[in-house]
Amino acid sequence: MEFLSVTLGSKSGVVREDSVNLMASDNRSKSGWRPQMSVWWIGAAAVCVGFLLLILILAVVAHNSKAIGHQDSKCENLISSLIMDRDALRDERDQMKVNYVNLTKEMEVLQSQYNAMAVSRDALQEEVNRFNVSKKDEPCPQGWKTFKGKCYYFSSSGLTKSWQSSRTDCQGRGADLVIITTKEELEFVVRSFPITWIGLSDLETENKWKWVDGIDLIGDGFWQEGEPNNNKDSEDCVEVSRAAKRFNDVACGYRFSWACEK
Incomplete structure (x- = not known):
């Protein structure tokens, strides 16, 4: 009787162990589904965040490229304007050089004419002085x-x-x-x-x-x-x-x- 009890007990223990094993296996399968779903959502979220970051980076790069392009265009316009101003100043300088040369020549001609007129003036002044001297030497008419x-x-x-x-x-x-x-x-x-x-x-x-x-x-x-x-x-x-x-x-x-x- 004791042997039978043990045996039954042993069987019942086996049954219980199997039952426990089945329940444990069932519980593991149920509890294992939820972690897998969480990992999937995390992965999907990470992909989305990465995609958004990629879009953001591309937008920043595009904006910076546009800004750089705009700055480059402004710089090119400024450089072009400076080059035009430089060329205009060169032309003005060259024209001023030509004018200076012409004015120098005209001044030399005028100086020569002035010197000639000064000589003529001095000669006329000497003649006037001689005339005045001779006039003083002449007596006034009678009654004057x-x-x-x-x-x-x-x-x-x-x-x-x-x-x-x-x-x-x-x-x-x-x-x-x-x-x-x-x-x-x-x-x-x-x-x-x-x-x-x-x-x-x-x-x-x-x-x-x-x-x-x-x-x-x-x-x-x-x-x-x-x-x-x-x-x-x-x-x-x-x-x-x-x-x-x-x-x-x-x-x-x-x-x-x-x-x-x-």
């Missing part, structure tokens, strides 16, 4: 007065004429109405008469005072205070008075004494 190497004629006492008639008289004597350029000459002229016509007028252009030789009045001249005033828009000729010893514009038709100079 000498002052500072020049000859002056004063109208007869009590004889008066208009400005134009006075000038005509001077021209008939080979002279013209007196031209006063210094204070000493002014004081010399005013001695003879209370009022004397001189060779200054603005008959050609209003307010543009000229001497009878065509030369403009230089500076302010020797005008009386407030003159010339062109009173009544008719004062175009100039007289000097013994009292004022200054210029004064009056109507040309007035009759005064006059002074000639040659």
Whole structure:
């Protein structure tokens, strides 16, 4: 009985062991499926991430390539512009060299002409000096007065004429109405008469005072205070008075004494 029990026990133990083995095997098969699925998902996720990284890398490379290409294009344009500017500056430099050479030649020609004119001027000045010396040596005509190497004629006492008639008289004597350029000459002229016509007028252009030789009045001249005033828009000729010893514009038709100079 004991042997049978053991045997049965042994059998039952065998049965239980087989059952345990079957259950263990079944449990292992069930629990083994889940790890395999997890590994598959991880692998798929890694592939996706890798693919996304690849796409990202390609996008970055493409963007950088585009940016580099754009920078290269800008650099090429800048270099091209610099080359054009350099060529333009070279052309301008070359043109300036040509202009410099031409100007140098023109300056040499002008210098030569100036030297020739200077020689001619000096010769003319010597001739004028000789003429002045010879003129000073010649006596003034009878009835004329000498002052500072020049000859002056004063109208007869009590004889008066208009400005134009006075000038005509001077021209008939080979002279013209007196031209006063210094204070000493002014004081010399005013001695003879209370009022004397001189060779200054603005008959050609209003307010543009000229001497009878065509030369403009230089500076302010020797005008009386407030003159010339062109009173009544008719004062175009100039007289000097013994009292004022200054210029004064009056109507040309007035009759005064006059002074000639040659």
